[in-house]
Amino acid sequence: METCFHPRLELIAPEELAALQLKRLRASVRRAAASPHYRETFAALGLKPGSIKTLDDVKRLPFTTKADLRAGFPNGFLAVDRRQAVRLHASSGTTGAPTAVYHSQADLRSWTGLCARSLFMIGLRPEDVFQNMVGYGLFTGGLGLHYGAEALGALVIPAGVGNSRRQVALMRQFGSTALHMIPSYALKLQETFRDMGLDPRRHTSLRLAVLGAEPHSELTRRRVEEIYGLKAFNSYGLSELNGPGVAMECPRQEGMHLWEDAFLLEIVNPATLEPVAEGETGEVVLTTLVRQAMPLIRYRTRDLASILPGPCPCGRPHRRLSRIEGRSDDMFIIKGVNVFPMQVEAVLMAEPEVGGNYLIELTREGSEEVMTVRAEVAEQARRMDAGKMAGLRKRLCAALKAEILLTPRVELAAPDSLPSGPGKAQRVDDRRRGGE
Ligand code: ADP
Numbered sequence: 001m002e003t004c005f006h007p008r009l010e011l012i013a014p015e016e017l018a019a020l021q022l023k024r025l026r027a028s029v030r031r032a033a034a035s036p037h038y039r040e041t042f043a044a045l046g047l048k049p050g051s052i053k054t055l056d057d058v059k060r061l062p063f064t065t066k067a068d069l070r071a072g073f074p075n076g077f078l079a080v081d082r083r084q085a086v087r088l089h090a091s092s093g094t095t096g097a098p099t100a101v102y103h104s105q106a107d108l109r110s111w112t113g114l115c116a117r118s119l120f121m122i123g124l125r126p127e128d129v130f131q132n133m134v135g136y137g138l139f140t141g142g143l144g145l146h147y148g149a150e151a152l153g154a155l156v157i158p159a160g161v162g163n164s165r166r167q168v169a170l171m172r173q174f175g176s177t178a179l180h181m182i183p184s185y186a187l188k189l190q191e192t193f194r195d196m197g198l199d200p201r202r203h204t205s206l207r208l209a210v211l212g213a214e215p216h217s218e219l220t221r222r223r224v225e226e227i228y229g230l231k232a233f234n235s236y237g238l239s240e241l242n243g244p245g246v247a248m249e250c251p252r253q254e255g256m257h258l259w260e261d262a263f264l265l266e267i268v269n270p271a272t273l274e275p276v277a278e279g280e281t282g283e284v285v286l287t288t289l290v291r292q293a294m295p296l297i298r299y300r301t302r303d304l305a306s307i308l309p310g311p312c313p314c315g316r317p318h319r320r321l322s323r324i325e326g327r328s329d330d331m332f333i334i335k336g337v338n339v340f341p342m343q344v345e346a347v348l349m350a351e352p353e354v355g356g357n358y359l360i361e362l363t364r365e366g367s368e369e370v371m372t373v374r375a376e377v378a379e380q381a382r383r384m385d386a387g388k389m390a391g392l393r394k395r396l397c398a399a400l401k402a403e404i405l406l407t408p409r410v411e412l413a414a415p416d417s418l419p420s421g422p423g424k425a426q427r428v429d430d431r432r433r434g435g436e
């Protein structure tokens, strides 16, 4: 079947997949036991790697948290001789101190394979020109899909982040057909096209985009597709588990296939750590099944998602993850209400007159907590009159109230006026401390 890069593993029968997972889980637990961290934790629990007999036995294994990775920094999780490790990556440190991840040559081969099959699945082919507009270096987004795209034979432009005019020039000079970018940057880059007097739909050959590394709503995806005249696919990964190539949407664009031959998937209630009921949202927990240098057991990603019901019409048995609804550490509490930035984004993006960039500010006025949503208006709404502006603000307030159950202040800003950078967007500015 031409739609699969690795048909044997992508179209594996469910019972065969389960057998493969069990075999790989047992090997992975044995390998993990060679690392200082798991040697100690297994010993403390009296757990013998050989006692894992069924897939359900994974529940007897300890969870691994980001705090464990930090405590084990830099070598506590290394399960092979350091000389066998050939690559070091580190998480971008969005939420604190970085963590180190080692890869052996075999690890890089299997990661590359996962990225290649993900890209092939969305339609990338050897004739494509893949402009990779995310960070190279310790951040895994760049190198991960770079090697994947090369492995399937596409021409790769390792453009990296920023330098927007150059990005546009590269797209035109080399006829880029596919882009990899962070969604907030994808929305931002349209301004550069505008400044250069160009229309991305007419003046490029783009047909595919991979959007990853940060949460974004369905409406943001549609905006990106509309702006560039292409199909955009959601791509999920995290550096602790390689990086990109953990889960990717197929052409149906309904959930991301999580590659279950490489990762054992659980969704747990973050408070009780018990499995959630089928289809319910919870924390994604992943166990590496093929990694050698640094196996991770039941890694708590802190990302919240659910599993979509039923099989995918594309035929891949790998279960589909919903959009990441937020990360448990993204959530903020205001006036006793739990809010995820993604809920705010979904409301904003439903209004065509709202632009791509927004910021949520949390402040304190006396004893009162105040939430202010500052949103840029879209370029075409730049000259909106005061009456229309007031109407838009009123609509947004009402829609936000319906979504998050409290009424924030809404301030509309001129296009391109809020802070933004080429990396992951910071959506929440919490300035409530100090006022306490
Ligand atoms: P950091 O945790 O420092 O940001 P990474 O660069 O490894 O480190 O980022 C991984 C995180 O990025 C994931 O845990 C997840 O929260 C987020 N992420 C990655 N891809 C997506 C996606 N497609 N949708 C939503 N969030 C994503």
Ligand code: ZN
Pocket (backbone or CB within 6 Å): 250, 251, 252, 257, 312, 313, 314, 315, 316
């Ligand atoms: Zn599918």
